[in-house]
Amino acid sequence: MLLFIENLHIHFSTFEGTAKVLNGVSLSIRDGERVGLVGETGCGKSITLKALLRILPTPPGRIVQGRILFKERDLLQMSYRELHAVRGCDIALVPQEPVGSLNPVFTIEEQMVDLILWQGRVNVNWGTYVATPLMGRAGRKVARAKALDHLVKVNIPDPERVLRSYPVELSGGMCQRVLIAMALASHPSLLIADEPGTALDVTTQAQILRLLKERVREEGLAILYVTHNLGVAREMSERIYVMYAGEIAETAPTNQLFSSPKHPYTQGLIASIPKLTGSELEGIPGRIPDYVSPPQGCRFQPRCEWAVPACATVQPRLRPVAAGHEVACHLHDPAFFQG
Amino acid sequence: MRYRDYLARRLLTIIPAFIGLSILIFVIARVIPGDAARLALGPEATKDQVEQLRHEMGLDLPLHIQYIRYVEEVFHGKLGRSLYTHRDVAEDLAAYLPATLELTTVAMLLAVLVGVPLGVITAMRKDKWEDHGGRLYALSGVSIPRFWIGILLQLILAYRLGWLPTTGRFDGNLPPPAQITGFYLVDSLVSANWTALGITVRYLILPSFVLALSPIAQIMRVVRACMIEQVRKGYVLNAMANGMPQNLLVYKYMLKNAFIATLTIIGLLYGFFLAGAFVVESVFSWPGMARYGVRALIYKDFNAVVGVTLAVGLAYAIINFVIDVLYGYLDPRIRLGYKER
Ligand SMILES: Nc1ncnc2c1ncn2[C@@H]1O[C@H](COP(=O)(O)OP(=O)(O)OP(=O)(O)O)[C@@H](O)[C@H]1O
Ligand code: SF4
Ligand SMILES: [Mg+2]
Numbered sequence: 001m002l003l004f005i006e007n008l009h010i011h012f013s014t015f016e017g018t019a020k021v022l023n024g025v026s027l028s029i030r031d032g033e034r035v036g037l038v039g040e041t042g043c044g045k046s047i048t049l050k051a052l053l054r055i056l057p058t059p060p061g062r063i064v065q066g067r068i069l070f071k072e073r074d075l076l077q078m079s080y081r082e083l084h085a086v087r088g089c090d091i092a093l094v095p096q097e098p099v100g101s102l103n104p105v106f107t108i109e110e111q112m113v114d115l116i117l118w119q120g121r122v123n124v125n126w127g128t129y130v131a132t133p134l135m136g137r138a139g140r141k142v143a144r145a146k147a148l149d150h151l152v153k154v155n156i157p158d159p160e161r162v163l164r165s166y167p168v169e170l171s172g173g174m175c176q177r178v179l180i181a182m183a184l185a186s187h188p189s190l191l192i193a194d195e196p197g198t199a200l201d202v203t204t205q206a207q208i209l210r211l212l213k214e215r216v217r218e219e220g221l222a223i224l225y226v227t228h229n230l231g232v233a234r235e236m237s238e239r240i241y242v243m244y245a246g247e248i249a250e251t252a253p254t255n256q257l258f259s260s261p262k263h264p265y266t267q268g269l270i271a272s273i274p275k276l277t278g279s280e281l282e283g284i285p286g287r288i289p290d291y292v293s294p295p296q297g298c299r300f301q302p303r304c305e306w307a308v309p310a311c312a313t314v315q316p317r318l319r320p321v322a323a324g325h326e327v328a329c330h331l332h333d334p335a336f337f338q339g
Numbered sequence: 340m341r342y343r344d345y346l347a348r349r350l351l352t353i354i355p356a357f358i359g360l361s362i363l364i365f366v367i368a369r370v371i372p373g374d375a376a377r378l379a380l381g382p383e384a385t386k387d388q389v390e391q392l393r394h395e396m397g398l399d400l401p402l403h404i405q406y407i408r409y410v411e412e413v414f415h416g417k418l419g420r421s422l423y424t425h426r427d428v429a430e431d432l433a434a435y436l437p438a439t440l441e442l443t444t445v446a447m448l449l450a451v452l453v454g455v456p457l458g459v460i461t462a463m464r465k466d467k468w469e470d471h472g473g474r475l476y477a478l479s480g481v482s483i484p485r486f487w488i489g490i491l492l493q494l495i496l497a498y499r500l501g502w503l504p505t506t507g508r509f510d511g512n513l514p515p516p517a518q519i520t521g522f523y524l525v526d527s528l529v530s531a532n533w534t535a536l537g538i539t540v541r542y543l544i545l546p547s548f549v550l551a552l553s554p555i556a557q558i559m560r561v562v563r564a565c566m567i568e569q570v571r572k573g574y575v576l577n578a579m580a581n582g583m584p585q586n587l588l589v590y591k592y593m594l595k596n597a598f599i600a601t602l603t604i605i606g607l608l609y610g611f612f613l614a615g616a617f618v619v620e621s622v623f624s625w626p627g628m629a630r631y632g633v634r635a636l637i638y639k640d641f642n643a644v645v646g647v648t649l650a651v652g653l654a655y656a657i658i659n660f661v662i663d664v665l666y667g668y669l670d671p672r673i674r675l676g677y678k679e680r
Contacts, residue, residue, distance in 0.1 A: 053580045057571070080585075088582020095580070100573035103592050105599065105670055114591075115581060123586040166671040168678075182581060 001069070002190055002222050003029040003052070008066030010047055010246075012291075013059060019291035021047055022246045023299070025066075026318065029190065029222050036233030036254070037226045038269070039243035042288050045226045046096070048243075049192055051076075053093060054083060070190070084122045088115070092183035094193040094212070098175035098200070102167040108178055109163040112147040112185070113140055119186055150181040154211060173197075173204035177211065184215060191216060191223045198227075209235065231273045234258065239324070242266045245288050245299040248318060252325040262327040264304050298330070306331055342667055342674045349663040353656050360652040364413070364645045365406050371641070413649065419642035423634060428646035431631060436650050437521030438508055439620070439627035443612040443654075445524070445543055446550035451605060454555040458562025458601075459594060465567060473559060480556030485615055489549040489622035496545065504542050506624035513538065546623040550615050554608050561604045565597035572596075599670045606662040613651055 010022035021044050029035045037045055050056040052068045052075060068075040070086060078086070095101040103111055117132065117139065118124050132139045144163070151159035154177040167175055176197055183191060193212060197205040213236060216223045225236040233240050234254055241251045242265065250263040261267045268284035286303035295301050301311040311330055318328045380389055393399050397408060418428035461473035497505035509515045509523065516527035516535040524543075527535035569575055570593075578588050617629040628647055635643035672678040 050576075055576050055579045084582055084584070087580065093577065093580035095573060095577045097573050101577040103574040103578070103596070104672060105595050106592065107671075111578075111592075114587060115578075115583060118584050118587060119582045121584045124584045126586075129587070166675070168672050168675065179577070186582070 001028055002031045002033070002071065003027075003224070004067075004069040005048070005052065006067045006069070008048065008051065008068065009064040010044075010051060010056070010066075011062045011064050013062070014292065017292045020246070020294060021291050022051075022066075023294070025243070025246065025248055027241055027248065027251075029224060031189070032220050032222050033239065034216065034223050034225065034237045036237030036240040037224060037243060038228065038230050038233045038240055040228050040288065043243045044246040045228075045243060046194055047246075049093070049194055049224070049226060053087060053091065053192070054078075080122045085120055088188075089120045089186045090188050091190045091192065092186060092188040094176075094180050094183045094191065094196045096194040096196065096198060098172045098179060098197070099167055099170075101179055102175055104167055107164060107166055108170075109144060109147065112150070112163070112178075112182060113143045115182060116143040116146050116185055146185070147181075150185050151178070153184070154178075154181045154215065156181075171204075172200050173208065176200065176204075176208050180208075180212060180215065184219065187219065187221075189221055191221050192226070193223060194226045195228070212236070229273075230269050242269065245294065246291065247299055248326075248328065249300065250325075250327045250329075251318075252322075256322070256325055262321055262325070262332050263300075263329050264306050264331075265300050298328075341676055345667045345674055345676070346664060349660060349667070353660060356652075356656055360649070360656075361410050361413070362406070363652075364648050365409050367648060368641055368645045369405060369409060413645075418646045418649075421635070421643045421646075422640040423638050423643065428642045431643065432628065432646050432650055433521065435626060435628040435631045438625060439613075439616055439629055440654060441522045441524060442543070442546055442550065442619070442625060442627060443609070443616055446547040446615075447554070447605070447609065447612055449547055450551040450554035450558055450608070453551070454558030455562050455594075455598065455601070457555065457559040458597075459566055459589065461559060462563040462566035463589060470563075473563070477556040477560050480553045485549055485553070485618050486622050488552060489546075489619060492545055492549060493622065503545050508539075508542055508626055509535075510538050510542075546619050546625055549622070550612060550619045553615075554611060557608065558601065558605065561601045562597055565600040566593060568600075569593040569596055595669065599666065602662055602666055602669075606659045609658045610655055613654070 005025060005027040008022050008025040009020070012019040012021055025044070025048055027035075027037070027048075037048070039045055047056065047061070050061075051063060052070075054075060056063070063076060066076070070091065073082070075083070075086070102108070118129075147163060148159050151162055156162050156174065156177055162170065162174065162178065170178070180196070196212065197208040200208065209232065212223075212225075223236070225233065227233050227236075230240075230242075237254055239251065239253050240257050242249045242257075242263065244265050250257070250261070250266045252261075257266065258270060261270055265284070272284060284303060289295055289299055289302060295312065296315075297313045298304070298307070298311045298316050301307045304311065308330065314330070316328045316330045316333065318326045319333055320326050321332050380392060390399075397405060400408075416429050418432075420426065421428050421431055424431055457473060461470045464470050493505055496503050504510070513535075516523055516532050516539070517530045519526045519529055523535070523539040527533070527539055566589075575588065575593060578592060583592070613629070616625075616627060617633055619625065620627045620629040621633075628650060631643065632647035632651075634640070635647060667674040670678070
């Protein structure tokens with residue numbers, strides 16, 4: 001197992017009280033597996049990613065419980081030294097927002113070269129840093145050549161110009177490509193993509209998706225692709241986790257999820273994918289519950305048309321219904337009905 | 340290329356500031372003092388004599404013509420005589436201005452060099468003891484009067500311990516460095532006069548430190564706020580997620596952003612330095628323009644007041660232009676015209 005998130009609970013202290021956002025999320029990714037994480041906005045997708053990259057702001061956030069094993073080692077327990085050897089090097093992130101994720105006052109070259117040269121260290125030695133351009137001109141030159149190479153690999157037509165540019169001089173799509181190049185620069189074994197391109201227009205977004213898919217396939221790396229669009233997740237992944245209000249509702253191999261969705265929420269999501277045949281768009285009425293005082297039992301209960309009385313009091317657990325297919329819903333728990 | 344356009348635009352914006360300044364000094368020089376001819380001739384003069392002189396002095400001309408003539412004179416350095424020193428005001432300024440500029444510039448550099456690192460440290464150690472210490476310093480640094488701190492340090496470090504000179508700008512028993520620019524630091528460096536350089540520095544320490552005390556606190560607080568604001572920015576999260584070393588991220592990537600945001604404050608602070616210089620120069624008997632200006636005001640020495648106003652206005656405009664240049668240099672979004680200041 002490459003990544004194994006086990007029973008992750010994350011709370012936020014807010015003005016209204018403790019927001020119990022993540023409520024026991026478990027998720028696993030095998031080597032080279034393409035996994036999708038789907039859920040509507042605010043369900044806690046980014047929080048999960050931030051926790052595993054250890055960039056969750058704490059406070060206000062707090063990891064209450066859980067383990068995040070990456071190659072058998074708990075990321076949450078790692079020292080900074082160990083963490084820096086993993087973060088960016090073995091796990092890399094393609095962020096959601098392209099322009100804001102690049103430093104506005106440095107050129108792309110500066111940012112990429114520094115990353116290529118110094119990635120993996122907790123701190124740089126200033127002596128070495130200052131000396132790099134002086135004595136080891138070669139050091140920066142080689143890194144620059146590498147950066148150029150990475151830009152070429154993400155189909156940037158004019159990599160020399162892009163290297164010399166500041167983020168404001170580039171389009172959103174171009175920034176997104178640069179970010180993908182940066183993430184892939186270290187040849188990670190897991191790529192995490194947080195809805196890359198949601199801020200871009202549809203055509204560019206499609207290009208970015210195609211590029212990402214191609215790069216992932218070529219490098220043979222595992223990807224955790226996060227999106228609120230089930231259709232996009234279907235494109236990108238071989239297995240999908242459906243998340244609702246800080247819990248995993250259902251997980252299955254992509255084909256199986258679409259052919260026999262079990263959880264009422266998944267069924268609703270699939271029904272609301274816009275179809276080319278022109279059928280009417282069916283949304284799920286209602287919205288994500290308040291995290292400060294979430295529903296006692298199943299968090300989906302207030303919106304569920306199948307809810308039985310017990311749904312309001314007992315939290316359903318993820319349980320297997322078929323090989324590799326797990327659902328957290330009382331309707332699919334025979335034991336629950338037997339008493 | 341576009342940096343040049345930016346600089347040109349910045350230079351143009353100085354023009355209205357100068358027009359304002361010239362009107363101000365015209366009012367000080369010609370309007371406030373009242374009838375200059377009457378003053379010059381004394382109460383005994385006849386009406387005709389006064390009219391005669393008024394005509395000679397051009398005081399019977401319309402105000403805007405007088406203004407233009409006056410600006411021309413000033414432009415040629417004709418500032419008139421000081422009532423108090425009986426010297427040409429331009430000469431006085433040449434003697435006193437460098438002392439003040441040297442003091443304020445050194446104090447400003449000191450404030451930046453100390454304030455910025457303190458700001459970064461207190462931001463990175465938010466709510467730890469370093470941060471509480473910084474907050475305490477900021478409170479006292481802004482609220483304790485400068486003359487009080489100045490006198491206290493003077494008593495302890497100079498009188499009691501004798502580590503530093505008490506007053507003045509240079510040792511009275513020794514020749515000052517060769518007069519080239521009037522800035523002792525520059526002059527002693529240029530003429531490779533190391534003894535003079537040492538003495539100059541020793542005399543500068545106390546006054547510039549006292550002058551910088553409260554700006555250090557102000558810069559520290561602004562840098563701290565800007566650094567804390569950076570932490571939430573997407574580029575920081577992304578850099579962290581992609582494994583950028585911590586110190587590189589903080590001291591290179593975040594600090595540049597935070598410092599750009601701080602620059603405006605530093606420009607505004609220069610006015611604060613000039614105002615503070617009045618107090619510090621008095622406490623340390625610094626032979627600068629601030630003391631000269633205060634004396635000019637007390638004795639209603641209008642020519643001198645004009646000279647000082649002009650010099651201060653120019654210095655302020657120049658410093659702020661330098662800040663603008665730096666601004667454009669550091670922030671590509673401004674230089675490339677994507678963002679206005
Ligand atoms: N700093 C914070 N303080 C308090 N609550 C927060 C904070 N950050 C996130 N949350 C809560 O966590 C929930 C999940 O946020 P998250 O960013 O993970 O959503 P998401 O699933 O990524 O949504 P989107 O698709 O909009 O990106 C939010 O609804 C919010 O209530
Ligand atoms: S547990 Fe109950 S409320 Fe929750 S999804 Fe299943 S049926 Fe609906
Ligand atoms: Mg998100």
